[in-house]
Amino acid sequence: MNIRIGNGYDIHQLVPGRPLILGGVTIPHDRGLLGHSDADVLTHAIMDAMLGALSLGDIGLYFPPTDPQWAGADSLKLLEQVNQLILTEGWQIGNLDTVVVAERPKLKPHIEAMRLALSTVLKIESNQIGVKATTNEKLGPTGREEGIAAYAVALLICHP
Numbered sequence: 374m375n376i377r378i379g380n381g382y383d384i385h386q387l388v389p390g391r392p393l394i395l396g397g398v399t400i401p402h403d404r405g406l407l408g409h410s411d412a413d414v415l416t417h418a419i420m421d422a423m424l425g426a427l428s429l430g431d432i433g434l435y436f437p438p439t440d441p442q443w444a445g446a447d448s449l450k451l452l453e454q455v456n457q458l459i460l461t462e463g464w465q466i467g468n469l470d471t472v473v474v475a476e477r478p479k480l481k482p483h484i485e486a487m488r489l490a491l492s493t494v495l496k497i498e499s500n501q502i503g504v505k506a507t508t509n510e511k512l513g514p515t516g517r518e519e520g521i522a523a524y525a526v527a528l529l530i531c532h533p
């Protein structure tokens with residue numbers, strides 16, 4: 374078969390004193406996401422979708438949170454490594470589609486910057502990456518602004 378599909382999900386806690394980084398873009402906000410790396414929840418969901426498409430495990434396997442070398446890591450650099458892995462395996466991205474679930478801040482003004490940052494690292498066109506944002510209608514942990522979650526789907530195609 375020459376196409377594969379994968380999905381990814383991630384959530385991180387919102388805390389004071391951390392930058393908010395989504396899709397490689399630093400977004401002005403009074404809080405940021407807590408995590409061992411830069412806690413870029415969107416980029417993490419994308420990596421898991423890409424790895425999942427090839428049944429290659431998850432990001433915890435490649436970048437364990439217990440490993441000090443990933444402390445404060447720029448998730449775009451990790452994404453670059455995951456992309457290199459799928460290319461080496463003979464696959465490339467057909468398209469990605471993603472959803473970020475955040476009550477605040479408003480993400481719409483930053484969506485194009487995220488698509489550009491991600492597509493630049495992945496060396497694909499920005500029209501191969503969908504980034505959508507939604508609130509959780511004040512319901513649950515994301516709705517109470519305790520965290521931000523992200524979902525991603527990756528379609529991979531065989532190298533021509």
Ligand code: MG
Pocket residue numbers: 383384385408412413414417
């Ligand atoms: Mg994560």
